[in-house]
Amino acid sequence: MLRALPLAALLALSACSRQAPAPPPPAPPAAPAPSTPPATQSETTPAPAPAATAQSETQQATASQESVDNGAERPARGDASLEQMAALPAAAQLPDGKWKPGVHYDPLVPAQPTSVAPGKVEVVEVLWLACPHCYALEPYVGNWLKTKPSYVEFVRVPVMWQPIHRAHARLYYALDALGRQDLIAKAFDTIHDLAERKLPPLVGSSEDETLRVQQQFATQNGISADDFAKAYNSFTVSSNLQRAEQLTQRYHVEGVPFFVVNGKYTTDVAKAGHDCPQTAPTCGEKKLIELIGDLVATEHRH
Numbered sequence: 001m002l003r004a005l006p007l008a009a010l011l012a013l014s015a016c017s018r019q020a021p022a023p024p025p026p027a028p029p030a031a032p033a034p035s036t037p038p039a040t041q042s043e044t045t046p047a048p049a050p051a052a053t054a055q056s057e058t059q060q061a062t063a064s065q066e067s068v069d070n071g072a073e074r075p076a077r078g079d080a081s082l083e084q085m086a087a088l089p090a091a092a093q094l095p096d097g098k099w100k101p102g103v104h105y106d107p108l109v110p111a112q113p114t115s116v117a118p119g120k121v122e123v124v125e126v127l128w129l130a131c132p133h134c135y136a137l138e139p140y141v142g143n144w145l146k147t148k149p150s151y152v153e154f155v156r157v158p159v160m161w162q163p164i165h166r167a168h169a170r171l172y173y174a175l176d177a178l179g180r181q182d183l184i185a186k187a188f189d190t191i192h193d194l195a196e197r198k199l200p201p202l203v204g205s206s207e208d209e210t211l212r213v214q215q216q217f218a219t220q221n222g223i224s225a226d227d228f229a230k231a232y233n234s235f236t237v238s239s240n241l242q243r244a245e246q247l248t249q250r251y252h253v254e255g256v257p258f259f260v261v262n263g264k265y266t267t268d269v270a271k272a273g274h275d276c277p278q279t280a281p282t283c284g285e286k287k288l289i290e291l292i293g294d295l296v297a298t299e300h301r302h
Helices: 007-012 055-063 081-084 132-147 163-177 182-194 206-217 225-232 235-250 283-301
Strands: 121-127 154-158 258-261 265-267
Touching: 055 163, 081 121, 121 235, 121 283, 132 182, 154 163, 154 235, 154 283, 163 182, 163 206, 163 235, 182 206, 206 225, 258 283, 265 283
Parallel strands: 121 154
Antiparallel strands: 121 258, 258 265
16 A cells, blocks of 8 residues: 655656756655657567666666756657647547647657557556656556546556666566566555665666565565566566567657556646646646546547
8 A cells, every 4th residue: 555645745746757857855856757769660679678787776766866868869759730630639529628739638649559459448657666756646546447437448557768667667567477466566665665765776786686686575575586586587577578668669758657548648747737726736636637537538439
């Protein structure tokens, strides 16, 4: 179960913009994304995701502040063209016209395929287990999952930016492969508890050390060391990591938490809460859930 967050953390909560400056303590700073190279048609299976190997990357996790390489090339987003406008729902289909494209949400150009059956609507959350904004948003997402329509399929995708994100993504998918989704939530709690105490958040200073630390977490929670190691290095986990890498690029993820509705629309707390007053610290989270609900209803009608 997620711990209650202090008011300062809630006040600082927003979608983690790539260019957002880190706010002063005690509020957690924004977690901007580093640059990623564009995906190409010749893209092949990447090498197994490495673990975090530098002390500075451990400090990045506890501070939740990523460096940005402004010189690196990024995937093309598409421009404000007829292609973008064609991807948008008719204004009348969104309740009262209260949601504005380009303000509260963006079209994803080109639209991406989903992994759900016909008649279903996919909602993807891209997250990082060490991101305080993702952690603070979790109770709102959890409540929505209890009441979401049956036609909605919810998928989480760990972001794949740097080695430390890949290390946490490998832990996520290893636990998932073992059928221990309950331990993903516990890992979420543990990582933030360690970060608050300025301890390495389930990563080590080398690949072997990261495996040892994560293996210890698994064995403390009823998974044998051998079973965890097999899952950790399995084809299933490697395939999921490859897919997460591709989606991080194709969705143009520059900050987390980040949401994609049916491969067509993207949004986050800051965009959904664009009109929220500063005196309403949880308004953005509530607006995000409301916007996602309206977008999935629109998609389902189609």
